[in-house]
Amino acid sequence: RKEVEQDPGPFNVPEGATVAFNCTYSNSASQSFFWYRQDCRKEPKLLMSVYSSGNEDGRFTAQLNRASQYISLLIRDSKLSDSATYLCVVNKGNTPLVFGKGTRLSVIA
Amino acid sequence: EAGVVQSPRYKIIEKKQPVAFWCNPISGHNTLYWYLQNLGQGPELLIRYENEEAVDDSQLPKDRFSAERLKGVDSTLKIQPAELGDSAVYLCASSLGRAEAFFGQGTRLTVV
Numbered sequence: 001r002k003e004v005e006q007d008p009g010p011f012n013v014p015e016g017a018t019v020a021f022n023c024t025y026s027n028s029a030s031q032s033f034f035w036y037r038q039d040c041r042k043e044p045k046l047l048m049s050v051y052s053s054g055n056e057d058g059r060f061t062a063q064l065n066r067a068s069q070y071i072s073l074l075i076r077d078s079k080l081s082d083s084a085t086y087l088c089v090v091n092k093g094n095t096p097l098v099f100g101k102g103t104r105l106s107v108i109a
Numbered sequence: 110e111a112g113v114v115q116s117p118r119y120k121i122i123e124k125k126q127p128v129a130f131w132c133n134p135i136s137g138h139n140t141l142y143w144y145l146q147n148l149g150q151g152p153e154l155l156i157r158y159e160n161e162e163a164v165d166d167s168q169l170p171k172d173r174f175s176a177e178r179l180k181g182v183d184s185t186l187k188i189q190p191a192e193l194g195d196s197a198v199y200l201c202a203s204s205l206g207r208a209e210a211f212f213g214q215g216t217r218l219t220v221v
Contacts, residue, residue, distance in 0.1 A: 008149075034209055043200060043212035044152065087151050096142060096165055097210055099151035 003027060006088050006100035014108050017078050021103045023088030024070045033064055034089040035073050038102065044087055047073075078107045111135070113213035115201050121219045127189035130216045134183070134203030141178055142210060143186050144200040152200055158184065191220045 006023045013019050025033075033050035048055065050062040050071050061074040071088055088100040114133040122128050134141050139160050144152035155174065157165040160181035169176065173192070178184040188195055198217050202210040 004151075032207065043214050045212070046209045049209065091207070096154045096157045099144075099153070101149070101151045 002100075003098045004088055004090050004100035006103050008101055008103060010104040010106055012106045012108055013078055015078055015080060017107075018074065018076045019078055019105065020075075021073045021086055021088075021105075022070055023072070023100055024068075025088075025090045025098075026069070027090070027092055028066075028069060030069075030090045030092045032091045033062075033071050034097070035060075035062060035071075036087040036089055036099070038085045038087055040084075044099075047086070075105075078105075080107050080109060083107045113201055113203050113211055115199075115213035115216055117216055118214060119217045119219075121221060122191055124193055124220050125190040127187065128191050128218065129185055129187045130199050130201075130218075132184045132186070132201030132213060134201070135211055138203035138205050138211075139181070140204045140206065140210075141184050142200075142202040142204075143176060143184070144202060144212075146198045146200055146215070155186070155199075188218075191218075193220050196220045 004025050035047040036044040037047045038044040048057050050064050054063045059076045063072045083106050085102040085104045087102045089097050091097045116131050141158040143155040146152045156169045156176050158178045161178050176186045196219050198215045200212050200215045202212045204210040
């Protein structure tokens, strides 16, 4: 089983839709969780950290379920500019960040 | 504040030739990573430095890849000799301890 697994998509949604991505991780000792966004032919950029209690940043909500070892990202009111690949990232203590393969989102007008 | 700087942005070389990539991390960031990213995949770690010490290099193909981070600041990743399968984007990232990592724009390597 891979350390971090994501549905590769693509998710094709109309503008204004709500879309959710899930990510599962295999190491129960994982401590830090992030969502990164990567535009085509660009570098990954931090979208948001994921906290145990869940957190929200504008239209984006991240949730962590430690018992089931999954992380989710919810995007409300999708914009064309949200089209990108969303990478789930996990690490355990003083270890490198481990990336999922990413989920591709296309928001369609 | 300047971000992570990588050079070159693009490199095309013939197989069996050597190639080197350079990275200057964000000032003050003690942790530096080299990742490799193939099309449609997430970044995969090659090596991680804490200051000048390589603390995680288990994924680095040591027969042809080498890296150094002299003085614990900028870093160089080298491939010698390059193979066709090395064509990918090489990403450098830095962080302050266990905080989130910031990436450079990457070097897109094409081996022909």
